[in-house]
Amino acid sequence: MILDSETKAVELPEDHGDEIRLWLRLLTCTTLIEGEVRSRLRERFDVTLPRFDLMAQLDKVPDGMTLSDVSKRMMVSNGNVTGLVERLVESGHLDRRTSDEDRRVQVIRLTKAGRAEFRKMAAEHELWIADIFGDLTPKDVRELMRLLAKTKASAQKYATARTA
Amino acid sequence: MILDSETKAVELPEDHGDEIRLWLRLLTCTTLIEGEVRSRLRERFDVTLPRFDLMAQLDKVPDGMTLSDVSKRMMVSNGNVTGLVERLVESGHLDRRTSDEDRRVQVIRLTKAGRAEFRKMAAEHELWIADIFGDLTPKDVRELMRLLAKTKASAQKYATARTA
DNA sequence: CCAAATTACTTTAAGTATAAAATGATTTCG
DNA sequence: CGAAATCATTTTATACTTAAAGTAATTTGG
Numbered sequence: 001m002i003l004d005s006e007t008k009a010v011e012l013p014e015d016h017g018d019e020i021r022l023w024l025r026l027l028t029c030t031t032l033i034e035g036e037v038r039s040r041l042r043e044r045f046d047v048t049l050p051r052f053d054l055m056a057q058l059d060k061v062p063d064g065m066t067l068s069d070v071s072k073r074m075m076v077s078n079g080n081v082t083g084l085v086e087r088l089v090e091s092g093h094l095d096r097r098t099s100d101e102d103r104r105v106q107v108i109r110l111t112k113a114g115r116a117e118f119r120k121m122a123a124e125h126e127l128w129i130a131d132i133f134g135d136l137t138p139k140d141v142r143e144l145m146r147l148l149a150k151t152k153a154s155a156q157k158y159a160t161a162r163t164a
Numbered sequence: 165m166i167l168d169s170e171t172k173a174v175e176l177p178e179d180h181g182d183e184i185r186l187w188l189r190l191l192t193c194t195t196l197i198e199g200e201v202r203s204r205l206r207e208r209f210d211v212t213l214p215r216f217d218l219m220a221q222l223d224k225v226p227d228g229m230t231l232s233d234v235s236k237r238m239m240v241s242n243g244n245v246t247g248l249v250e251r252l253v254e255s256g257h258l259d260r261r262t263s264d265e266d267r268r269v270q271v272i273r274l275t276k277a278g279r280a281e282f283r284k285m286a287a288e289h290e291l292w293i294a295d296i297f298g299d300l301t302p303k304d305v306r307e308l309m310r311l312l313a314k315t316k317a318s319a320q321k322y323a324t325a326r327t328a
Numbered sequence: 329c330c331a332a333a334t335t336a337c338t339t340t341a342a343g344t345a346t347a348a349a350a351t352g353a354t355t356t357c358g
Numbered sequence: 359c360g361a362a363a364t365c366a367t368t369t370t371a372t373a374c375t376t377a378a379a380g381t382a383a384t385t386t387g388g
Contacts, residue, residue, distance in 0.1 A: 023293050
């Protein structure tokens with residue numbers, strides 16, 4: 001405890017340089033990898049990363065998802081999903097229909113062609129990622145997974161502490 | 165080595181699930197934190213993250229930087245910086261002038277008001293980040309720094325292997 | 329020196345992204 | 359039951375972002 005000249009408790013401004021540097025490094029890594037994946041997807045398949053990401057979400061489920069589900073999973077705004085889906089329906093990758101039970105809900109899923117296209121892209125994508133992380137040992141990967149899980153939990157706690 | 169029915173060497177598709185999961189977790193962490201910082205900046209200072217980031221670059225140097233420097237450091241396209249700078253000059257945060265030695269070059273720097281404004285934001289920003297990473301021990305932070313440095317190096321090697 | 333290459337930046341077109349307001353459908357609860 | 363609240367999505371306005379093409383200034387190599 002530190003006391004100032006008037007003998008009242010004061011907060012010393014703590015140094016958070018390490019956390020800032022950690023955040024910047026985390027951001028740098030993500031930006032770097034994202035940019036790499038982005039240009040590869042464009043070069044090889046003429047597809048954008050957001051479209052690939054959206055298709056990846058849908059590939060995980062056979063019977064489609066609602067727009068809200070996609071929005072939550074991708075952590076992007078609702079309006080964003082609306083536009084993305086529009087273009088992917090237009091290009092024949094997605095199929096969209098209004099739910100029978102609840103007419104507010106739009107269910108989207110990959111078309112046959114869309115799924116085939118995505119699988120092809122995903123297979124290559126997997127190799128790129130493996131190469132990008134190529135210098136990490138299996139132990140490094142495990143450690144990173146653990147520490148990022150802890151980071152995610154910490155950040156989520158912080159985020160919900162505000163909302164709630 | 166694995167041989168197929170015609171006794172030719174074939175590549176078994178290796179499993180890169182761990183790397184994919186690592187990448188997705190990295191992305192999730194970044195998106196989560198970025199979103200948090202973004203909404204705080206908007207709420208508290210009515211400023212966008214890209215503007216804050218650009219000002220952060222400029223705060224580090226007293227005599228300004230060229231647009232190209234900013235573009236490289238922020239890892240965004242040239243055209244992107246052009247637009248951002250336009251708006252920040254317009255709002256009085258930035259000062260811009262053509263270099264005397266090389267008339268292609270635009271040097272930008274924070275105005276007095278811009279720097280003061282940024283310092284205020286940066287001080288709070290530092291606290292948010294510290295809180296967001298609050299559950300990590302100092303050892304966790306060190307380990308993450310180390311592993312992310314390794315990740316960054318690995319990704320950079322991969323990226324330049326293509327460009328070169 | 330001067331044409332060709334490079335560099336710094338801007339512009340364009342298309343797409344991605346957010347926040348906030350609006351719309352329409354479904355639930356809830358008094 | 360029916361008004362109010364909630365929910366899913368769309369729309370709007372604005373801003374950010376990229377890739378690629380364009381412009382203008384500087385460097386380079388023959």
